[in-house]
Amino acid sequence: MSEFNDGFPSYEHMAIHSEEAGKKIRRKLWNVFWIMLAITLIELWIGFKAEDWHINGTMLIKVLFIGFTVLKAAYIVLSFMHLGDEAKVFRYLVLVPFIVFVLYLVALVDLSEGSYSKDYRYVIDQNIIDQQNEVKARHAAGGHAE
DSSP: OOOOOOSSOOHHHHHOOOHHHHHHHHHHHHHHHHHHHHHHHHHHHHHHHTTTTTOTTSHHHHHHHHHHHHHHHHHHHHHHSSGGGSOHHHHHHHHHHHHHHHHHHHHHIIIIIIHHHHHSHHHHHHHHHHHHHHHHHHHHTTOOOO
């Protein structure tokens, strides 16, 4: 049985590179690792200090964490998906719509969903309490809870 041959060099042959190129590739990987580690440690530090700074659950902490997440995602795309090697215009063409979309989602959640729960929290909580009391009353009266 003959091996498939399409005229292209094998992967093993193409992967052979000089020691200088290997050092450059490894240096790039280590740089990505250290930058990602630094961003993650900053996130953890802010998370641990948030309660001391009284910013737990505020919009500021949410924006910070979403910003760090977008920053890490953009850096991964630039490094590992080789977008950083492309022309500057193409980089912006890919990254700017992504960032605008994420900001849109943040605004959507904050302005619509977030304000709904703030404005109607008492009504929602009171409805839940009323339903629980009704179920308890039916159960105490010998009826079946639905």
